[in-house]
Amino acid sequence: MYKAVKKIFFILGLGMAIPAVAANYTIGTGSQSGTYYPLGGTLAKIWSDNIPDFNMRAEVTAASVENIIKVATKKQLVGIAMGNVAQKAWDGNKPFPRQMPTEVLFALYPNVVQFIVPADSDIHTIEDLKGKKVSLGAPGSGTRVSSVNILNALGISESDIRSQSLNYTATTSAIANGQIDAGVIVGSLGVGAITELALTRNIRILSFSDQDLKKIQAANPSYQPLKAPQDSYKNVPAFTAPAVWNVLVVNKAMDKKLAYQLTKIAFENIDKIRQAIGVAKFMTIDNMTRLSGVPLHPGAQQYYKEHHQ
Known part of the structure; x- marks a missing residue:
């Protein structure tokens, strides 16, 4: 030893x-x-x-x-x-x-703020979200912070909609199954969750008006308009949305x-x-x-x- x-x-x-x-x-x-x-x-x-x-x-x-x-x-x-x-x-x-x-x-x-709806939805503008069931993102996520901030900048509060708190996967699943009217995903253009949803469901992504984008930038200078070309996702028309790095x-x-x-x-x-x-x-x-x-x-x-x- x-x-x-x-x-x-x-x-x-x-x-x-x-x-x-x-x-x-x-x-x-x-x-x-x-x-x-x-x-x-x-x-x-x-x-x-x-x-x-x-x-x-x-x-x-x-x-x-x-x-x-x-x-x-x-x-x-x-x-x-x-x-x-x-x-x-x-x-x-x-x-x-x-x-x-x-x-x-x-x-x-840059991350794009993407409000997703079924292609045949009667929701065509952010204003149309009032009274609808909308997933704003998981608690503690940047998606939720961004979606709430953007709605507030446009004069829409959480009480104006029936808000849900779902993550990416749960949001796209709920849209696919008709459980919600719209959902927000803040991610890169071509983010996997939306890409996968678009392969099996016909969807649209809401386009923000120039007036809406100006209001958002005035309230949140870190956002910049981003023009997404047609077919950024399968069969999804071109849209313009706020983006943040x-x-x-x-x-x-x-x-x-x-x-x-x-x-x-x-x-x-x-x-x-x-x-x-x-x-x-x-x-x-x-x-x-x-x-x-x-x-x-x-x-x-x-x-x-x-x-x-």
Whole structure:
């Protein structure tokens, strides 16, 4: 026994270290049928493969609000969130109880606010939603924050409709089965949940009028009009809707070197990310600062400046 212990100390004395255990982290995403989840999974793999002793996995969540709270409380290392929700967190506005200690790593891609109805529905404008059964998104999701904000900007409150609180999958299922009159999904153009629904059901996506879009921008400057071409989904006519950029959020206390490393590795592997996720075509160094109201983390800012001398 003594000899065995003595041998161990001798080995350690020669500088042979016990292998370090890799740190495990999560990136907060959203529903598995949305874009956040596969994008988060791709980023997690890229980072895990290229950062020593670093393991990350994608976590299914209720998306933006939950992700920001978990990042703020250090229960997640990174989270994906809609820009308008990240702005509310930075400002300390509802649904957040106070200012959240979160900053942006970099912007990702624009999210489109898509109000879905059956193709033969008598709902043709946002005003027509009054009195109807409408899914506004899961509790704690950016979809719900966006849908409520947009309705409010147009003078429509939750009490004017029969609101439901369903996630992506439940929303499209309820539309397919005739359980609701309309549903909101805020996601990339071509998001999986709507793509799958359009393959089996005839649907439309409501188009916002120029007047509606001006009202929305006046109340929420982070939204920009986006014109979706015909057949963005199977047999769905062209439509115009408000869009807002998604961002990666991190805790402002994150180590500067780690934030720099995460940013650098993501952009050095951007071709792999784009091969896996189509909307990653919007992920560029120039687009890192698309959300002007929330600062980049100093580590990300350093990387940005190195490419914008």
